[in-house]
Amino acid sequence: MERKVLIEAKDISKQFKGYEAIKKLDFSVYEGEIFGFLGPSGAGKTTTIKILTGQLKQTSGQASILGIPVEKVDEDIYKKIGIVSDMSGFYEKLTVYQNLKFFAKLLDVDPATIDELLKRFDLYEHRQKPAEKLSKGMKQRLVLIRAILHKPKLLFLDEPTSGLDPVSALSVHKMMEELRADGTSIFLTTHNMEEADKLCDRVALLNEGQIAELDTPENLRLKFNKQKRFMIQLTDHTEVVLEQSVDSAKLIEKWVAADQVETIHSCEPTLEKVFLEATGRNLV
Numbered sequence: 060m061e062r063k064v065l066i067e068a069k070d071i072s073k074q075f076k077g078y079e080a081i082k083k084l085d086f087s088v089y090e091g092e093i094f095g096f097l098g099p100s101g102a103g104k105t106t107t108i109k110i111l112t113g114q115l116k117q118t119s120g121q122a123s124i125l126g127i128p129v130e131k132v133d134e135d136i137y138k139k140i141g142i143v144s145d146m147s148g149f150y151e152k153l154t155v156y157q158n159l160k161f162f163a164k165l166l167d168v169d170p171a172t173i174d175e176l177l178k179r180f181d182l183y184e185h186r187q188k189p190a191e192k193l194s195k196g197m198k199q200r201l202v203l204i205r206a207i208l209h210k211p212k213l214l215f216l217d218e219p220t221s222g223l224d225p226v227s228a229l230s231v232h233k234m235m236e237e238l239r240a241d242g243t244s245i246f247l248t249t250h251n252m253e254e255a256d257k258l259c260d261r262v263a264l265l266n267e268g269q270i271a272e273l274d275t276p277e278n279l280r281l282k283f284n285k286q287k288r289f290m291i292q293l294t295d296h297t298e299v300v301l302e303q304s305v306d307s308a309k310l311i312e313k314w315v316a317a318d319q320v321e322t323i324h325s326c327e328p329t330l331e332k333v334f335l336e337a338t339g340r341n342l343v
């Protein structure tokens with residue numbers, strides 16, 4: 060079955076006073092996937108989100124969101140999509156519930172949805188707390204709930220776990236996985252490769268405004284598995300790492316014949332290493 064395209068970018072570029080922030084980006088995002096847009100600071104991630112959501116005009120190329128050319132996007136788009144960025148705020152002095160009630164009204168959402176989401180994402184018991192009293196992780200969950208009040212088909216998450224402790228980051232990951240299971244597509248920018256590897260169906264590796272690679276994390280790891288190394292666990296619990304070679308094959312053959320092999324795994328590179336290989340630079 061043909062997958063529905065929610066975002067389409069065809070050769071989009073953006074220049075700021077002669078500086079080319081993004082260069083001929085070409086990609087599609089499909090219904091129901093978490094699409095990772097990965098790159099270090101300044102790679103052009105936020106610029107791309109701004110173009111796709113009609114907040115900034117590209118210098119050249121074409122893009123569409125939910126079938127609408129980005130030039131034609133107006134404020135109505137915010138009824139269909141959700142955005143979480145470091146600019147997403149709320150009223151610090153209002154309670155969790157009051158904040159969500161305010162945005163529910165703006166978006167014409169049934170207030171019953173608020174409790175449903177607060178319960179689902181573990182904020183219900185904090186609903187009467189002023190937002191300023193929440194922990195960083197809880198604040199991020201509140202921002203996410205705000206972004207999905209109207210059940211958008213497409214969600215933009217710009218570095219949603221940046222600055223969160225590992226436990227809070229995990230709860231944000233769980234939210235993303237649940238949303239995908241519900242059929243929401245997520246455009247995720249991050250420079251956390253582990254997060255991307257765990258969550259994303261496909262990733263684009265962005266370097267200095269250009270897509271260096273675009274594929275599933277698994278395919279990228281296979282593609283960049285140049286050394287072709289294997290980890291062999293023997294029945295006496297020793298672990299041996301061997302590079303692919305005739306000598307290694309002979310050794311493995313000998314161990315197999317003697318029934319000494321417990322498991323053999325290929326040692327694929329991490330996505331972090333893939334990024335380094337593909338772009339020649341680290342992510343931070």
Ligand SMILES: Nc1ncnc2c1ncn2[C@@H]1O[C@H](COP(=O)(O)OP(=O)(O)OP(=O)(O)O)[C@@H](O)[C@H]1O
Nearest residue numbers: 075076078080098099100101102103104105106107
């Ligand atoms: N309004 C602007 N005017 C001039 N240059 C800009 C403007 N907005 C972004 N840039 C430049 O474009 C490049 C890409 O910026 P962008 O914010 O898209 O990067 P990013 O990948 O989102 O980085 P970060 O992870 O730090 O948010 C940077 O060099 C930035 O300085």
